[in-house]
Amino acid sequence: MCQENNFNTGFFEGSDSNYVVDAYELKVRLEHILERISLIFDAASTEKPSAISSSLFIGGALAARSVYTLQHLGITHILCLCANETGQSDSQFPDLFEYKNFSICDDEDSNISGLFEEAHNFIDHVEEKGGKVLVHCFEGRSRSATVVLAYLMLRKKLTLLKAWNTLRRVHRRAQPNDGFAKILLDLDRKLHGKVSMEWQQRKPIMKVCPICGKNAGLSSSSLKLHLQKAHKKLSSGSVDSAMNMEIQKALDALKISRGGSVSPTQRQSSMIEEFES
Template identity: 25%
Template sequence: MWFVTLATLHDHFKNKYNNYRTIHLSGFKILIAHFSSYIDILFYKKNNINTAVVGFDEDVFLSSGHALRRGFPETGERAIREKSPLTSVCEVTECLLLSAAPAVSPGLLRELGVSCVVNAASELPDTPLPQDRQVAYFKVGVEDRPNVDLLSHMDFVADMIEEVRCADGKTLVHCVAGVSRSATLCLAYLMKHERMPLRKAFSYLRSRRPSIRPNSGFFSQLIEFERRLFGAATVSMVHNQAAGNLIPDVYEAEYQNMLWYQQHYKHKFGRH
């Protein structure tokens, strides 16, 4: 079984974000690294046990946080665990699956009938594959940073997923958290071969996996990819005052949620 340790996850996100805050609620020590209202990684500690949860959205955090504040820590902890996409696999279409790295194991690939795996994270080792069946493997060695080129890989990966589909196969795409890089490649496939405009593809994929959140640089590249495919774009990059930079307009509501949350709960935050 392939697993990612708490220390590995902490180091990975510590290198990406400086905006760490700590909340103390009902005996829980919760460390959050977040970007807008989307929480990239959450560590919580109770009874000297560390737990890491990767890639979930504001709604999940608020629901679990409210449970903690009401004095039912077990309810909050269960909500975090059950709704975390860290160990779940999302069926995007009958031929396409999306997941985080810790969810992937040879047994799972065998059980799901996966015939092709795309690893979209440069910092991960090669994905462990079943030894008793042939599984195609391709690695897109990119980092999850806005200035990284993922556009040049979109056509190839989308076409490969479609070729696997035409051969009655199934492709699983993953990165570290199944949130940004792998989601971007799945969106490219939905646009090119399912003929979904980007806005519709994003809405559809988020309905299947609510934690997806391609970084703003990848979204700009998806917009360019959409223009190449359809001659026009359905998503725009807009300047957001709360973010202090350009974001895709489909994220604007999330920033409003972030501002509301900070205004209502900032007294509970302290610097880590």
């Protein structure tokens, strides 16, 4: 037909048309596969932030880069607490969101309370405009949690206990470092005249041998090994007894909010966390 109408077929001229069609079909299929791989990669690199209220969200740096997820949720503003770590030009989208940037280290000595007022004003501003704001640090664990907890206490008039329960209900990985926790406890006392909860430090605690008083490592396994090696004359029953002493010591030191009693479930979960780490 092409020859009858004097059409120029270019590189098709003189070639086997079946080979050309097969090559083109292969190209199209490869493009589809690459597109799917790209979509899978994007999905794996996406994090959905946790919704504390209809207008307040919390997450990590990955959530702040999950543009399509943020747009789907209706996020309009982003409060970044780790601009020094993530950079602004590479990880922010000023054409899509309005940003408020802070650079503060996740260090126990950092004065995070110094940015409470400015950060909270930004959150209130977003709420008044009918927008939605994401508060994020690098991991979505310490700095962002501290700012959000302080916001719930200062602007929403919650105690630390109520603010903590509100946050942890939707964002389980929230865990301010011990220095930030002290700031929150001091704020709780200042606002309400007393602290509403006790804070368990998350630093690993050295196991101490109940017999000789020496440090025996960080885990119950290291303590048991120390008892078997350093106190060889002890029978297996005595070793177990010494281990029980250490467990009972940890249970006696267990602190819960409001000074209530420790339930069997709490005892079991605390013992597992402490001695199987």
